[in-house]
Amino acid sequence: MKTFKLVALSIVHGENVEKLDLQDGLIINREYGKENWLIEALLPKENPEKYQSILENKQTVHVQATISKPTNDPASFEAVIRNVAVMDERMSILFEGELFRRNNNYPEKLLESLVESGFNGDELLQAFKEKINEKPVLQKSK
Structure with a gap:
C-alpha cells in the first residue's frame, strides 16, 4: 500500500464540480490490481446527513482528489462512501474508489x-x- 497526502477534494455532479472544504485527508493506493483506493477526508461538520444518505443508498459518486501538492492535477475516481464519522466540530468521510483516467481526446x-x-x-x-x-x-x- 502507498499513502499520500490529500490536499483537495471535489465531488462531480454532471458538469458541476463541488469543491469540499477539506481540512485534512489521506489517500491510500491499496494496490489490488484494479486501481482500488481509499480516500479519507476530514471536513467541517456541515450537512453530515447528505453523506449518510449517500452511504445508506449505496450511491456511487465521482470525486476528484488532488494528491501531495495543490499544483498537481486532480485524479478522478468512481467511489462509494464506506463510513461517515461525525465528531464535535468535524466529520470524517471514508470513500473507497476506483481510479479513472481522462480520455486522450x-x-x-x-x-x-x-x-x-x-x-x-x-x-x-x-x-x-x-x-x-x-x-x-x-x-x-x-
Whole structure:
C-alpha cells in the first residue's frame, strides 16, 4: 500500500464540480490490481446527513482528489462512501474508489460540446478555459 497526502477534494455532479472544504485527508493506493483506493477526508461538520444518505443508498459518486501538492492535477475516481464519522466540530468521510483516467481526446470533445451548446467567439474561449480546468471524470482506467 502507498499513502499520500490529500490536499483537495471535489465531488462531480454532471458538469458541476463541488469543491469540499477539506481540512485534512489521506489517500491510500491499496494496490489490488484494479486501481482500488481509499480516500479519507476530514471536513467541517456541515450537512453530515447528505453523506449518510449517500452511504445508506449505496450511491456511487465521482470525486476528484488532488494528491501531495495543490499544483498537481486532480485524479478522478468512481467511489462509494464506506463510513461517515461525525465528531464535535468535524466529520470524517471514508470513500473507497476506483481510479479513472481522462480520455486522450477530452479537449476536442469539450470544444465540440460547447459549440453544440451555442457558444462562439470570446464566450466560447472563456467557457473552454473554465471547463478544461475542471477535469471531469470521462474514462475508466483499464
